[in-house]
Amino acid sequence: MAKPVIEVRDLGIEFFRSRRRRMSLREIVFKGQSGATTETFWALKNISFDVGRGEAVGLVGGNGSGKSTLLKMIAGVMLPDEGYATVRGKVAPLIELTGGFLGELTARENVYLAAGLHGLTKRQIDERYDEIVDFAGPQVQNGMDMPFRHFSSGMQVRLAFSLITTLDQPVVLVDEVLAVGDRAFREKCYTRMESMLEGGKTLFLVSHSEHDLKRFADRGLYLKTGTLVQDGPILDVLDRYHRDADAGS
Numbered sequence: 001m002a003k004p005v006i007e008v009r010d011l012g013i014e015f016f017r018s019r020r021r022r023m024s025l026r027e028i029v030f031k032g033q034s035g036a037t038t039e040t041f042w043a044l045k046n047i048s049f050d051v052g053r054g055e056a057v058g059l060v061g062g063n064g065s066g067k068s069t070l071l072k073m074i075a076g077v078m079l080p081d082e083g084y085a086t087v088r089g090k091v092a093p094l095i096e097l098t099g100g101f102l103g104e105l106t107a108r109e110n111v112y113l114a115a116g117l118h119g120l121t122k123r124q125i126d127e128r129y130d131e132i133v134d135f136a137g138p139q140v141q142n143g144m145d146m147p148f149r150h151f152s153s154g155m156q157v158r159l160a161f162s163l164i165t166t167l168d169q170p171v172v173l174v175d176e177v178l179a180v181g182d183r184a185f186r187e188k189c190y191t192r193m194e195s196m197l198e199g200g201k202t203l204f205l206v207s208h209s210e211h212d213l214k215r216f217a218d219r220g221l222y223l224k225t226g227t228l229v230q231d232g233p234i235l236d237v238l239d240r241y242h243r244d245a246d247a248g249s
Protein backbone atom coordinates (compact mmCIF):
# COMPACT_ATOMS: atom_id res chain seq x y z
CA MET A 1 0.00 0.00 0.00
CA ALA A 2 1.23 3.53 -0.79
CA LYS A 3 2.60 5.41 2.18
CA PRO A 4 0.59 8.44 3.31
CA VAL A 5 1.73 11.84 2.07
CA ILE A 6 1.12 13.39 5.48
CA GLU A 7 1.61 11.29 8.60
CA VAL A 8 0.83 12.83 11.99
CA ARG A 9 1.38 10.75 15.14
CA ASP A 10 0.66 11.59 18.77
CA LEU A 11 1.47 15.19 18.03
CA GLY A 12 1.32 17.78 20.78
CA ILE A 13 2.52 21.31 21.41
CA GLU A 14 2.62 23.24 24.64
CA PHE A 15 2.56 27.03 24.80
CA PHE A 16 3.15 29.55 27.54
CA ARG A 17 0.03 31.40 28.43
CA SER A 18 2.11 34.46 29.51
CA ARG A 19 -0.79 35.71 31.47
CA ARG A 20 -0.39 38.58 33.91
CA ARG A 21 -2.31 37.95 37.06
CA ARG A 22 -3.74 40.63 39.24
CA MET A 23 -1.42 41.36 42.19
CA SER A 24 -2.04 42.82 45.58
CA LEU A 25 -0.18 45.97 46.56
CA ARG A 26 1.45 43.93 49.34
CA GLU A 27 2.93 41.47 46.82
CA ILE A 28 4.23 44.25 44.62
CA VAL A 29 5.87 46.11 47.52
CA PHE A 30 7.26 43.15 49.46
CA LYS A 31 7.90 40.47 46.85
CA GLY A 32 8.67 42.66 43.88
CA GLN A 33 7.10 40.12 41.48
CA SER A 34 6.34 41.15 37.96
CA GLY A 35 3.05 39.30 37.89
CA ALA A 36 3.99 37.20 34.86
CA THR A 37 3.14 33.53 35.33
CA THR A 38 4.80 30.62 33.62
CA GLU A 39 1.56 28.70 33.19
CA THR A 40 1.45 26.53 30.09
CA PHE A 41 -1.28 24.78 28.11
CA TRP A 42 -1.41 22.17 25.35
CA ALA A 43 -2.65 23.88 22.18
CA LEU A 44 -2.70 20.42 20.52
CA LYS A 45 -2.53 17.02 22.18
CA ASN A 46 -2.51 13.39 20.96
CA ILE A 47 -3.23 14.27 17.32
CA SER A 48 -2.89 11.33 14.91
CA PHE A 49 -4.04 10.95 11.30
CA ASP A 50 -2.79 10.09 7.80
CA VAL A 51 -3.52 11.85 4.53
CA GLY A 52 -3.12 9.98 1.25
CA ARG A 53 -1.95 11.35 -2.10
CA GLY A 54 -4.63 13.39 -3.86
CA GLU A 55 -6.87 13.75 -0.80
CA ALA A 56 -8.56 17.07 -0.03
CA VAL A 57 -8.94 17.59 3.70
CA GLY A 58 -10.81 20.41 5.42
CA LEU A 59 -9.78 21.36 8.94
CA VAL A 60 -12.71 22.56 11.04
CA GLY A 61 -12.89 24.02 14.54
CA GLY A 62 -13.78 27.09 16.56
CA ASN A 63 -11.48 30.06 17.15
CA GLY A 64 -8.34 29.05 19.01
CA SER A 65 -8.91 25.31 18.56
CA GLY A 66 -5.43 24.81 17.05
CA LYS A 67 -6.06 24.75 13.27
CA SER A 68 -3.33 27.22 12.26
CA THR A 69 -0.88 25.70 14.71
CA LEU A 70 -1.42 22.26 13.17
CA LEU A 71 -0.90 23.64 9.67
CA LYS A 72 2.35 25.32 10.76
CA MET A 73 3.64 22.00 12.07
CA ILE A 74 2.75 20.22 8.84
CA ALA A 75 4.54 23.02 6.97
CA GLY A 76 7.57 22.48 9.22
CA VAL A 77 7.73 26.09 10.44
CA MET A 78 6.86 25.05 14.01
CA LEU A 79 8.09 21.94 15.81
CA PRO A 80 5.94 19.79 18.07
CA ASP A 81 6.87 19.07 21.70
CA GLU A 82 5.53 15.53 21.37
CA GLY A 83 5.06 13.17 18.43
CA TYR A 84 5.71 14.16 14.82
CA ALA A 85 4.28 15.42 11.54
CA THR A 86 6.00 13.93 8.50
CA VAL A 87 5.37 15.02 4.93
CA ARG A 88 6.58 12.93 1.99
CA GLY A 89 7.34 15.45 -0.72
CA LYS A 90 7.56 19.21 -0.70
CA VAL A 91 4.93 21.49 0.76
CA ALA A 92 3.61 24.76 -0.64
CA PRO A 93 2.19 26.58 2.38
CA LEU A 94 -0.12 29.57 2.18
CA ILE A 95 -0.51 29.87 5.91
CA GLU A 96 0.10 33.51 6.61
CA LEU A 97 -1.23 36.54 4.88
CA THR A 98 2.17 37.64 3.69
CA GLY A 99 3.28 34.18 2.61
CA GLY A 100 6.41 34.74 4.71
CA PHE A 101 7.49 37.66 2.52
CA LEU A 102 9.71 40.44 3.87
CA GLY A 103 8.11 43.88 3.99
CA GLU A 104 11.29 45.87 3.29
CA LEU A 105 12.12 44.02 0.07
CA THR A 106 10.32 44.79 -3.16
CA ALA A 107 7.61 42.40 -4.32
CA ARG A 108 9.92 41.28 -7.14
CA GLU A 109 12.80 40.52 -4.74
CA ASN A 110 10.38 38.61 -2.53
CA VAL A 111 9.28 36.40 -5.43
CA TYR A 112 12.92 35.47 -6.12
CA LEU A 113 13.70 34.96 -2.45
CA ALA A 114 10.62 32.87 -1.61
CA ALA A 115 10.75 30.74 -4.78
CA GLY A 116 14.50 30.26 -4.20
CA LEU A 117 13.84 29.05 -0.67
CA HIS A 118 11.42 26.52 -2.15
CA GLY A 119 14.24 25.14 -4.29
CA LEU A 120 13.71 26.89 -7.66
CA THR A 121 16.80 28.08 -9.51
CA LYS A 122 17.04 31.67 -10.77
CA ARG A 123 16.43 30.43 -14.29
CA GLN A 124 13.29 28.53 -13.28
CA ILE A 125 11.99 31.64 -11.49
CA ASP A 126 12.78 33.81 -14.56
CA GLU A 127 10.72 31.39 -16.67
CA ARG A 128 7.72 31.45 -14.30
CA TYR A 129 7.91 35.10 -13.25
CA ASP A 130 5.44 36.46 -15.83
CA GLU A 131 2.96 33.68 -15.12
CA ILE A 132 3.11 34.42 -11.37
CA VAL A 133 2.61 38.15 -11.82
CA ASP A 134 -0.09 37.81 -14.51
CA PHE A 135 -2.19 35.57 -12.30
CA ALA A 136 -1.88 38.04 -9.39
CA GLY A 137 -3.50 40.76 -11.55
CA PRO A 138 -2.68 44.24 -12.92
CA GLN A 139 -2.46 46.07 -9.59
CA VAL A 140 0.16 43.65 -8.37
CA GLN A 141 1.90 43.70 -11.74
CA ASN A 142 2.25 47.50 -11.55
CA GLY A 143 3.58 47.37 -8.01
CA MET A 144 6.30 44.74 -8.32
CA ASP A 145 9.08 47.26 -7.63
CA MET A 146 7.38 48.66 -4.52
CA PRO A 147 8.35 47.53 -1.01
CA PHE A 148 6.07 44.62 -0.21
CA ARG A 149 4.82 46.36 2.97
CA HIS A 150 3.11 48.97 0.76
CA PHE A 151 0.91 46.30 -0.80
CA SER A 152 -2.68 46.16 0.43
CA SER A 153 -3.62 42.95 2.24
CA GLY A 154 -5.55 41.81 -0.85
CA MET A 155 -2.54 42.47 -3.11
CA GLN A 156 -0.27 40.58 -0.69
CA VAL A 157 -2.45 37.52 -0.72
CA ARG A 158 -2.83 37.66 -4.51
CA LEU A 159 0.93 37.53 -4.99
CA ALA A 160 1.46 34.92 -2.26
CA PHE A 161 -1.25 32.59 -3.62
CA SER A 162 0.00 32.98 -7.15
CA LEU A 163 3.58 32.20 -6.17
CA ILE A 164 2.77 29.29 -3.87
CA THR A 165 0.54 27.57 -6.41
CA THR A 166 3.04 28.07 -9.23
CA LEU A 167 5.69 26.17 -7.28
CA ASP A 168 3.97 22.95 -8.32
CA GLN A 169 4.61 21.17 -5.01
CA PRO A 170 2.64 17.98 -4.31
CA VAL A 171 1.16 19.17 -1.00
CA VAL A 172 -0.66 22.51 -0.72
CA LEU A 173 -1.68 23.99 2.62
CA VAL A 174 -4.13 26.90 2.60
CA ASP A 175 -5.14 28.73 5.77
CA GLU A 176 -7.98 31.23 6.07
CA VAL A 177 -6.03 33.84 4.06
CA LEU A 178 -8.11 33.64 0.88
CA ALA A 179 -10.94 35.45 2.63
CA VAL A 180 -8.94 38.67 2.14
CA GLY A 181 -9.03 38.53 -1.65
CA ASP A 182 -11.91 40.14 -3.54
CA ARG A 183 -14.64 38.01 -5.07
CA ALA A 184 -13.20 37.89 -8.57
CA PHE A 185 -9.80 36.82 -7.33
CA ARG A 186 -11.23 34.23 -4.94
CA GLU A 187 -13.05 32.64 -7.87
CA LYS A 188 -9.77 32.52 -9.82
CA CYS A 189 -8.07 30.88 -6.84
CA TYR A 190 -10.86 28.32 -6.52
CA THR A 191 -10.55 27.38 -10.18
CA ARG A 192 -6.82 26.93 -9.73
CA MET A 193 -7.33 24.83 -6.61
CA GLU A 194 -9.76 22.62 -8.51
CA SER A 195 -7.28 22.04 -11.29
CA MET A 196 -4.55 21.28 -8.73
CA LEU A 197 -6.79 18.63 -7.21
CA GLU A 198 -7.54 17.19 -10.64
CA GLY A 199 -3.78 17.05 -11.17
CA GLY A 200 -3.44 14.80 -8.10
CA LYS A 201 -2.18 17.33 -5.54
CA THR A 202 -2.96 16.90 -1.86
CA LEU A 203 -4.85 19.83 -0.35
CA PHE A 204 -5.17 20.75 3.30
CA LEU A 205 -7.60 23.59 3.79
CA VAL A 206 -8.51 25.61 6.89
CA SER A 207 -11.69 27.58 6.51
CA HIS A 208 -14.66 28.90 8.42
CA SER A 209 -16.64 28.89 5.17
CA GLU A 210 -18.95 25.91 4.88
CA HIS A 211 -19.30 26.63 1.19
CA ASP A 212 -15.53 26.38 0.58
CA LEU A 213 -15.17 23.27 2.70
CA LYS A 214 -17.97 21.48 0.86
CA ARG A 215 -16.58 22.57 -2.48
CA PHE A 216 -13.02 21.37 -1.94
CA ALA A 217 -12.84 18.86 0.85
CA ASP A 218 -14.10 15.27 0.83
CA ARG A 219 -12.79 14.56 4.28
CA GLY A 220 -12.95 16.67 7.42
CA LEU A 221 -10.93 16.83 10.61
CA TYR A 222 -12.62 18.51 13.55
CA LEU A 223 -10.44 20.09 16.25
CA LYS A 224 -11.93 21.08 19.56
CA THR A 225 -9.65 22.86 22.06
CA GLY A 226 -6.61 21.07 20.73
CA THR A 227 -8.11 17.59 20.47
CA LEU A 228 -9.05 15.79 17.27
CA VAL A 229 -12.65 14.82 17.97
CA GLN A 230 -13.74 13.65 14.52
CA ASP A 231 -12.12 12.44 11.29
CA GLY A 232 -14.60 11.49 8.56
CA PRO A 233 -16.59 12.63 5.53
CA ILE A 234 -16.72 16.43 5.43
CA LEU A 235 -20.54 16.54 5.57
CA ASP A 236 -20.62 14.47 8.78
CA VAL A 237 -17.88 16.58 10.33
CA LEU A 238 -19.68 19.85 9.46
CA ASP A 239 -22.88 18.42 10.84
CA ARG A 240 -21.32 17.69 14.21
CA TYR A 241 -19.45 21.01 14.25
CA HIS A 242 -22.70 22.92 13.67
CA ARG A 243 -24.58 20.89 16.28
CA ASP A 244 -21.83 21.68 18.81
CA ALA A 245 -21.87 25.35 17.85
CA ASP A 246 -25.66 25.52 18.25
CA ALA A 247 -25.38 23.83 21.63
CA GLY A 248 -22.72 26.40 22.59
CA SER A 249 -19.96 23.83 23.18
Ligand SMILES: Nc1ncnc2c1ncn2[C@@H]1O[C@H](COP(=O)(O)OP(=O)(O)OP(=O)(O)O)[C@@H](O)[C@H]1O
Pocket: 015, 016, 017, 043, 061, 062, 063, 064, 065, 066, 067, 068, 069, 070
Ligand atom coordinates in the same frame (compact mmCIF):
# COMPACT_ATOMS: atom_id res chain seq x y z
N1 LIG B 1 3.10 31.26 19.59
C1 LIG B 1 2.11 31.08 20.47
N2 LIG B 1 2.32 31.26 21.79
C2 LIG B 1 1.33 31.05 22.70
N3 LIG B 1 0.09 30.69 22.36
C3 LIG B 1 -0.17 30.50 21.05
C4 LIG B 1 0.80 30.69 20.04
N4 LIG B 1 0.23 30.43 18.83
C5 LIG B 1 -1.05 30.10 19.07
N5 LIG B 1 -1.29 30.13 20.41
C6 LIG B 1 -2.55 29.76 21.07
O1 LIG B 1 -2.83 28.41 20.70
C7 LIG B 1 -4.23 28.23 20.53
C8 LIG B 1 -4.52 27.75 19.10
O2 LIG B 1 -4.26 28.82 18.21
P1 LIG B 1 -4.50 28.69 16.63
O3 LIG B 1 -4.10 29.99 16.01
O4 LIG B 1 -3.85 27.45 16.15
O5 LIG B 1 -6.09 28.52 16.56
P2 LIG B 1 -7.07 28.49 15.29
O6 LIG B 1 -7.92 27.28 15.43
O7 LIG B 1 -6.28 28.63 14.04
O8 LIG B 1 -7.96 29.78 15.56
P3 LIG B 1 -8.76 30.79 14.57
O9 LIG B 1 -9.93 30.04 13.99
O10 LIG B 1 -9.19 31.86 15.50
O11 LIG B 1 -7.78 31.28 13.54
C9 LIG B 1 -4.88 29.58 20.88
O12 LIG B 1 -5.24 29.52 22.25
C10 LIG B 1 -3.76 30.57 20.66
O13 LIG B 1 -3.92 31.70 21.50
